[in-house]
Amino acid sequence: MIHVTTTINGDETEFVCDPRETLLDVLRDRLSLTGAKEGCGTGDCGACSVTVDGTVVCSCLVLGAEAEGKEIGTVEGIATGEDLHPIQQKFLDHAALQCGICTPGILVATKALLEKHPDPTETQVRYWLAGNLCRCTGYDKIIRAVMDAAKDMRSAA
Amino acid sequence: MSQKHKIEVALWGGLKPFADGNDKVEVEAATTGQMLAAVIKKHPALEDHIEAGVSVAVNGRVIASSLTEPIPEGAEVVIIPQLKGG
Amino acid sequence: MQYQAPDSFDAAVTLLNAEQGMARVLAGGTDVLVQLRAGTVEPDLIVDIKRIPGVHDITAEDGGWRIGAAVSGVELNAHADLCADWPGVAEAHDLIGSTQVQGRATLTGNLCTASPAADSVPAMVAAGATARVQGSNGTRDVAVEAVGTGPFKVSLAQGEVITSIFLPARGANGGDAYLRFIPRTEMDIAVVGAAVSLTLDGDKVASARVSLGAVAPTVLLVEGAANAIIGTSLDDAAMDKLAATASAACNPISDKRGTVEFRTKIAGVLAKRAAKIAYDRAKG
Amino acid sequence: MAFDEAKKDFNLIGTRPARPDGIDKVTGRAQFGADKAAPGQLHAAILRSPHAHARIKSIDTSAAEKAKGVKGIVTRADFATGLKGEMWNKLENVMAGEKALYDGHAIAAVAATSALAAKDALKLIKVDFEVLDHVTNVDESMKDGAPVIREGAAGPSTPEGMHPNVVGFYSSGHGDVDAGFADADLVIEDTFTTEATHQGYIEPHACLAQMGKDGKGEVWCCTQGHFNVAKVCGHLLGTEASQIRVTASEIGGGFGGKTEVFIEPVALALAKKTNRPVKLVMSRSEVFRASGPTASASMDIKIGMKKDGTMTAGRGVFRLQGGAFPGAPGTFTAMCAFAPYALENVSQEAYDVMTNRPKQAAYRAPGSPMAAFAVESVVDELCNQLGLDPIEVRLKNASREGSKASFGINWPRIGLVECLEAAKAHPHYSTAIPENGGRGVSCGFWFNHGGETAVSLALAEDGTVSLSVGTPDIGGSRASMCMMAAEELGIKYDDIRTTIADTATLGYNEISHGSRVTYASGLATIEAARDTIKKLCKRAAAKWGIDEDAVYWEDGFAKPSGPNAGEFEPMSLAKIASKMGATGGPIVGHYEATPEGAGVSFAVHIVDAEVDKETGSTSVGRYTVIQDAGKAIHPSYVEGQFQGGAAQGIGWALNEEYIYGEDGRLQNAGFLDYRIPVASDLPMIDTVIVEVPNPGHPYGVRGVGETSICPPLAAIANAVSNAAGVRMKSLPMSPPRILKALDEA
CATH class of the missing domain: 1.10.150.120 ([2Fe-2S]-binding domain)
Incomplete structure (x- = not known):
């Protein structure tokens, strides 16, 4: 297992994961951030889109381990408090x-x-x-x- | 429950062989359920088909599954395959 | 499976050489993660090269451009000077996958996957690009067309890794273009790809390189097709000859994406269309 | 319940409020099938057949059982025995028995402590297959000598002497078609084919199941019909539906494909075996290989027409490939084919044919789109050859109230003529056809459905309302339900909360299929609201000490019905609700019925397309959908259904297809090569909502979800054929097919 420290929607976050787990797996299964969806697992549908250091990517095509030191943004971070974007x-x-x-x-x-x-x-x-x-x-x-x-x-x- | 009355029931073509070559069956009934039971009684070979599921059109209105719909006198009654959808 | 993110190519090469089982280099990951997911590849070691200093850089060199192994499509297309020199290469890379894939996919990865249908490879081949390879015996430069040896097979030795791609100096009066055919407008693998890079002497084509993708086990450099337009100003006869030689060079398969007949014909059509764009670009 | 002629002035119906589930869905909070977790849950994975047709000689799970993290493995032996008919077929599809019948057929399943561990363990299960000959093409499967999928599967209607793979037959018609053809000035006869497509919902099937020693099961899943999930799971696990409580999650698209049950019984069986909650989520490739794509079709059409455009006769023969089980919708194909036309002479027959492919499932108006493709292509060609306007010809022959339908009934009030008139009047139809382009027009038809429905509407003390329905919301129906309840009760839209109740909370509800939800659950909601109003009036009457018949309900208030009833201050719903505990107890309205007044729906689509004749590439230009909605409750979601159906139809027409290799394996089990339209492929899709009220619904609602996919295959094919100058007879019209047709022309 790999220990990762990262920032998600502005919050410092730590997790451990199997090296084979994708960032999407980690967000959904380990961090309960289920807003990103798995529609295909192969980068063809975009339902798992997140930003990594401001660049939009498919989180199913990123290993969880790659999140080390990165800034991750998910759908859960788009609204500000109760105010919708x-x-x-x-x-x-x-x-x-x-x-x-x-x-x-x-x-x-x-x-x-x-x-x-x-x-x-x-x-x-x-x-x-x-x-x-x-x-x-x-x-x-x-x-x-x-x-x-x-x-x-x-x-x- | 209203009185039973004579109804001419139209079958789809594929059912003809099971209704002794007829595409119309005349029965006495007041509801869709009675009508289907009477059709089976007259042509027992239709039972498998009707049990497998049919819908009934009464004056153009499709009754998908109800056996209790009244059939007015003089109504146009057609048995069609059972309807469902996606 | 082990995941390692070394901080130098020396360390990466050491890791790759030490691995007894299967190792995969991770750049953008847009192919490797798909293979992992499908179970078609089950590596014992993943070497992530993205933390090596310099891999995200694009630097001017001998009038051309050296592109780090982890430069993504987004980073490449944000480089205005490179895009002005080699619009065909930039466009070809930009065609790969979605906005999201562009955030990750790299020229180096596209080359190393060695798909005959890789979009950026014909454009790089036409451009005369080279790949810098590092292994335990040091570094060497290889023509891009010599990297792929067959579908999903490369000429790299065990422990070797591509550290950068070099696009040569564009020079004056030059232009390049890449076109691919896909059934949709986006998100497909090329059914056929065609790249043309040329220079002009007045109205006449002085030099040209024509490359085709998805019509043979590897990306092709078609000399005959280039010869068909050299010395011409892309008159109808030259264009017909270009199309004919391009089609004749094809040795495709029929599969879920296209038939032999379709690919063969479209290769000619796209070669012509790409040549026209490259010509117009060279004209300025 | 009949259309309420008096109800004309609506407060809310026809407006466009924001959907009640909207905020959850734009913030990522909405919980879909795979979004729920249970403490201590296991993750499951399914081993699937790599062969199209193979005898399963043995399954050895011993090594997998010992693997790290594995807690349980199930095979067919862990499911009910002695099932018959439809339930046997369902079990056979959920978990293979003696034979694997298609590439992707489930063979065994593993539950383990992580998804990766479960997947790893699959590799350790050893299956001894005896590979058998296979067949995946409908015409091949009907031929002598084709591999037999299963003996004895044919239904009672199948004519004798046919190949055992032919399992269903339907024929109908009237008049004398041969005389009709003889009467025609031009007769065109041709054969058309369509490939199998997939609904392509973005959310893969997913469920979370628990089942204890007491045999009580709980399932959370994405489904169009959770009551049906309970029923099927009950049968397949050898228990009763009542023992399994199913909660429908938010559902990420269905389009018919989530009317079937694939993984829930497997998760339950594993949960039972391990005594742990089990989560099971299909991968995208599993969705393509092992859920329910559409039928593919091979169709012969013959139509006769006079010079003035009168259609004299039509004949259709439809062969539908439905996968390894009976049930292809050939009957519907045949019934829908000529439905738009009032033909004196018509005959249609259909064959349902089994092959080594996954069992077909419903996909929006199952069977109808391919029929429209074949028939409307021939109508278009007749118009071209006779120099006639395609909309005028369709108007001339259009089905209308009282005319005899091709399948035997006399039409009630229908809206085809209104749709055609609206199409003719639409600016799109009068603009010039683009150079190098072609224009296509097509009609489409679907029946729509009612079905078993139960609704409960409970008042809260604060005057708000909790509405429980049993039909999963697959397209914004909670908004429509809130609107209909609020309309009747005379309260604010935001004061209604609509919930999809679980199977233990509400009476049986049929699946959200047949475009039935806004019609049937809507009707039941209106009736439940009216039932509630009666109870509210009764409370007011008691308070005022007058007869309850002397109280009526208007704009959210109980009012005395006239001077004779007495002078009383109107009482609001909130006021009555605030005291309900002390005035007779909770107020709950409800309604349960099988409404039998679903109105059919017709549509007309107009599309312009351009074809690159050098590459065979098609681009869709302008697109207009005109459809009869009866009454649009929430016009935005009606338009959404029109647009979504058109987009799916465009995909079906141009690029989507199941591609099988010589080995019988699916070649394109992913969104990369199963090419659904992407945003840059499509234009804006213009819509016209025609409203010819359905006599069977109090507001006149007709189902709209399915009809929208009926015309586009034909409309695009006509546009492409007219642009290319060559008739396209096979879908999808992928570039290689178009180029080949151009080369051969």
Whole structure:
């Protein structure tokens, strides 16, 4: 077993894990942070998206051991206290989720997108989120929610 | 419970061989359940098919499984395969 | 399985040489973790090279660029000067996987997985890139096209590890491009990939390298295809010859991603389209 | 319960409030199938057959039992014996008996202290297989000499003399089709095929099970029907459904695929054996290999048309491949095929065929999309060859109230004509077709369903309401339930909390399938609210000392029904609820029934597509969905169903398919090569909600979830065929297929 010290959503966290365990396994099974979902385990669906030092990655493609000394961000860290992040609120306003299993990953990826590109085109949003599979919505309302959130965040900035 | 009355029941084509070559069966019944029982009584070879599950359309309204739906006099009654969905 | 994250390539090589069982080098991990998950590879040792100083750096060298073994797609595409020199290589790398995969995937890893369909490899081959290899006998530079020897097989010896990739000086009037065919717009493995790098003398192609992916057991460098356009300004006859020679060089398989006929034909189509883009880029 | 003609002015129905489960779902708090843990839980893994067809000669688990962390192993011997019919089939699918019938068929399962330990132990189980010949293609499976999946599986309707793999048959029709064809100016006959696809829900099947010595079981799982899970587990474990309490987790997509039971009985068997909670989660590759994809189909269609567009006759023969068990939805394929058209002469027949593939499961309107693909392709070709407008032709022949349906009934009030008129009037239809592009139009039809339903509605002292329903929320239905209850009770949307009750808490509820939830649970919610209102009025009447018939309910208040009843200050729900303990006890309304008024739904889709003729690549341009919803309770979620169905249909049409190798193994058991549409593949999907009220629902609701996947296969195929200039007859229209068709044209 490997001992790892890391920071998750701003909190210093320690865990031990088997070297074969992924960061996703660790988050879900050892730290009870079940917001990141396993849809495929092979980096094809994006439901397990988290940020590592600010870069969005699939936590199923990161070993738990690699988290040593890193800053990890998960869906659980997007809201501030009881205040939803604008993208979370827009997802509710636009009915941009049906079953909700892809939502955590999409929110994590969207947050990273808007931090990097505050004024994305629809095409940019669609390509940025191409690794986040949604099977319910046909993406329409998701894209609208992201564009609307971007607009609001720009005018608030 | 209303009185039994004459009902002409239409079968789907695949059932014809089990109804002595008929695609219509005339029975006396007042409800879907009575009607199905009477159809089986008249053509026992239909029992397996009906027990395997059928729905009944009464004047175009599909009764998926209920045996207690009343069948009005003069109603168009059609036995169709049992419906469900995904 | 053991996990080690050494702080130097010397230490990495020592670890790899000491391992009696199976060892895997972990760079971006986007292939290795998939293999682990599927159970297709069950290594006894994982050597994570990402904590070695310098592996995330892109540095100017002899007019070209040296790219550390752990530079991710995000890091590569954030390097404006490199992207300006070698847009085809940058785009090819950017095509691999999703935004999330881009946060991890590396040129070195893509090369070492040795998939015939690897997106960045044809672009690197066309660019004339080399890989710097370190082993117990020191370091050597190898042409990228000499690394893969067959599907998922490499020419590296036991204990050897690629420490960086070198993209040569672009030089004046040059351009490169990579195109791949996939059924969707994203998230697929290339059914066919084609890369062209060329330089111009006026309107005429002065030199060219054409490379194809997913049409043979290894990524191909197709000299005939390059010869088809050298000395031309990509007139129709040259383009037809380019397509024909590219298709003729194919030796693909039929599988879940495409048929022999499809791959053979598309290789020609993409070679032409990539040549046109590279040409326009060289024109500036 | 009949449509309430008087109910027209709604307060809430038709508005778009935020869903009650929304905050949990955007913050990561919502608990899905794999998100729950129990103290002391074990993790399980399933050993699956690598062979498409093999006799299991022996299973040796001795080495695995001794492995580190392993606490228990089950095989078929640990399940009930003596099952018959459907339950035997379910058990056989959940855990193989004498034979492995498909690549991925479960052979044994291990529970261990960690998921890795369980997975490691699988490698130590030794299975002696005798590999048998296999067949995975529907047409091959019907031929003489094809390997027999199982003797004696055929149902009573199967004609004699057919291969034992043909296990079901359906035929129906009316008129004289040959005379109809003779009457036509143009007859087109062709064969079409579709490949098996998967629902592709992003959440793999997952469950957490416990079962003690007393035989009482508990299951937490993602399912479309937890009451059905209890029933199936009861049978497969040799106990009763009542002994197993099942709680439905949040469900990460189902689309029909989570109507089946795969892993819950296995987890229970392991829990029973180890006396520990057992968590079992499928991997993505297991989902593809061993859950329930759709049927694949091979179909012959013949349609005759006059020069003026009148369809004179239609004939369809449908062969559906359903995997290693009976149950392919050929009957529905045949019934849906010509449903949009009022044909004087029509005949259809269907064969259900077994192969060495996983048992097919429902996928949104099971059987209908492929039928629409075949029939609507021929209709499109007839329009092209006769130079007729595809919507005008469809309008001319459209089924409408009173016309005779292809499967024998006379249509009640239906909305196909309204959908076609809306399509014709839509700006999309009048814009120019893009250069190098093609436009496709298609109709689609699905029956919809009612089903057993029980609902309970309890008041709290603070005037809020707890609504318990038994149908897992697969698309935002809790929002709709809250809206319908609030509408009836005249209270705020936010004052209703809707919970999916577990199986020990509420009467039996059929699965969330057949697009039935907003219809049936909605109807039951309205009735339970009305039952509650009666009780509220009674309390007010008692307080006022007047007859309860003299009290009526309006906008959340009990009011005396006129001057004769007396002058009393209206009493709010909250006021009555605050005193209910002392005025007769808790107030709970409820309703239990099998509503039989599910209204059918029709849709029309219009799509523009472009084809790159050098590569065979298709891009979908503009897309418009027009569908009859009866009455949209929450329009956003109705639109969501329309858009989601269209997107899944686009995937089915263009790239999704089960690919089997010569060895009978699934080649693409992952999202990398099973290519569902990604965000950059799709355009915005425009929607038009048509509302032709369903006479069988008080607000006129029709199910909407399934019909939306019926037209897109055909609409895309028509657009692609028109763009490419060559008729595409096989799905998916992957680039190699399109290029091949272009080369051969």
